Amino acid sequence: MKNNPLPAYQVFGLFVESELSLPELIEGDFTPDVSIRFGDVKEQPDLPSVSGISYKSFEDKFLLKVSGVACFLVESGNRIIIDREEGGSDDEIRLFLLGSAFGALIHQRGILPLHGSAIVMDNQALIFSGNSGAGKSTLAAGFLNRGFKLLADDVCVITLNKEGEPIAHPGYPQMKLWGDSLENLGHKPVNLKRIRGNIKKYALPIVTDFCNVPLPVKGIYIINAKTNGKINLKNLTGVAKFNAVNSNTYRLNFLNREGNSIAHFKHIEAISKKCFVKRLERPTKGFYINRLIELIELDIRRNAR
Secondary structure, eight states: OOOOOOOEEEETTEEEEESSOOTTSEEOOOOOSEEEEEOOOOOOOSOOSEEOSSEEEOSSEEEEEETTTEEEEEETTTEEEEEEOTTOOHHHHHHHIIIIIHHHHHHHTTOEEEEEEEEEETTEEEEEEOSTTSSHHHHHHHHHTTTOEEEESSEEEEEEOTTSOEEEEOOOSEEEEEHHHHHHTTOOGGGSEESSTTOOEEEEEOSSSBOOSOEEEEEEEEEEEETTOOOEEEEOOHHHHHHHHHHTBTTGGGOOOHHHHHHHHHHHHHHHHHSEEEEEEEESSSOOHHHHHHHHHHHHHHHHO
């Protein structure tokens, strides 16, 4: 008698089978590219080529340790082993699995994870990138309030098609937003689940306004919050454009192989050649989403002429 097959899901342009339930993702009858299992990953070589406080990166392996949650071993771009620590909840494991662990796996596959949220505009992906707290998810959610669809939140995976054009792949139908942003956007945090413990950041399901097909990249707005700054938009060119995209790579510090680095820079180069990249400055204090949206829509209309 055959064992029941594991559930299969779609995320970041990949098909995933997983022993851990992933209710945030879209489930279906897929042939998996990636396998996720529970197992023992504590015994690993201690001579990494790249390492940080909580991670070690080897030639084709990546080890992430999240104290009180789990250890994650990512192998060869197609396998993740989860070693749950005592007290580690499924919700916490999913948070780091769909973030840093998949960031490492995407790098291993030689494709590009951008630290950004993406919406659909004119059947293309418009990406909002920036550091944590810059407001990329909030800006994307503001566009959703105006009838646009979400393609990805926080991590936007880019591949290149046969013509070398950047293609953005769907994440999953959920956004992570701080409580004050949710309230300003008309949502009630009390009705939503916190992403972890006492952190006042919440998971917002996107029920109908989610796009589940890959789209060509239209352009990238890189958000920069500045103390006492003003709302300002600046077109980036040349080296500044290339460096801005590169510095907003998700988990850039996880890269450690020459081949993967070459593929990484090939993706950055293609974006620099094919797409516009602009820096969007905003003040750190205050809620300016409507003004930012109007500025972006005006900028898009001007570019279309």
